[in-house]
Amino acid sequence: MIDTPHIHLGSLLRSSSDAHAEGELDHLTYEQGGSEQTLRFARPAPYEVDVNPLGGGEMYLQGRFEPTLILECARCLRDVEVPLDLKLGTLLRYEPSVDAPYLEEAETGEEVLVFGDPDLDLSAYLAETALLAAPLSVLHAPDCKGLCQVCGHDLNEGPCEHSAQVPVEEIDDELGTPEGSAHARQNPFTALRDLKLPED
Numbered sequence: 001m002i003d004t005p006h007i008h009l010g011s012l013l014r015s016s017s018d019a020h021a022e023g024e025l026d027h028l029t030y031e032q033g034g035s036e037q038t039l040r041f042a043r044p045a046p047y048e049v050d051v052n053p054l055g056g057g058e059m060y061l062q063g064r065f066e067p068t069l070i071l072e073c074a075r076c077l078r079d080v081e082v083p084l085d086l087k088l089g090t091l092l093r094y095e096p097s098v099d100a101p102y103l104e105e106a107e108t109g110e111e112v113l114v115f116g117d118p119d120l121d122l123s124a125y126l127a128e129t130a131l132l133a134a135p136l137s138v139l140h141a142p143d144c145k146g147l148c149q150v151c152g153h154d155l156n157e158g159p160c161e162h163s164a165q166v167p168v169e170e171i172d173d174e175l176g177t178p179e180g181s182a183h184a185r186q187n188p189f190t191a192l193r194d195l196k197l198p199e200d
């Protein structure tokens with residue numbers, strides 16, 4: 001298991017040979033807005049990258065990254081596994097003065113990964129690519145009941161003492177009409193069942 005994905009581009013920069021790297025990651029640590037972030041994976045995430053020189057300090061990276069992200073259910077916050085199969089493709093530009101690699105948009109609108117260390121750390125690039133491809137919000141199940149807004153109880157595990165306080169209309173909208181609820185009893189045809197008809 002490799003902690004940080006690197007590709008060594010020293011000999012590519014010296015002699016224009018191709019470079020290749022592959023491995024598996026169980027998480028990615030990267031920096032965003034000055035703070036360290038961690039992207040967790042449910043299982044080892046394989047990646048494979050090839051870099052080909054284009055001349056003039058530019059090169060092209062292509063490859064594949066297949067992480068299974070662990071995201072939080074938007075309603076109950078339990079872990080949800082989100083498998084991604086990502087095709088990688090980006091221009092690279094070598095600028096010796098650059099500290100940490102960063103993505104910028106070229107005049108052509110294409111993304112360029114600018115880096116200064118020939119031992120290129122792909123952490124931020126892979127994390128950003130995965131996050132861009134990930135859904136903005138996920139549910140662990142389409143009918144997740146969420147958490148009680150009063151006590152935080154996971155309503156998927158059953159009601160809590162506050163459940164009765166939730167207005168019926170709200171339950172209706174989110175969950176539909178549960179079997180045997182007041183709505184079923186209000187059904188006029190259900191009422192007919194209790195009617196005793198005189199026998200002929």
Ligand SMILES: [Zn+2]
Nearest residue numbers: 073076140144
């Ligand atoms: Zn949920």
Ligand SMILES: [Zn+2]
Nearest residue numbers: 148151160162
């Ligand atoms: Zn509650």
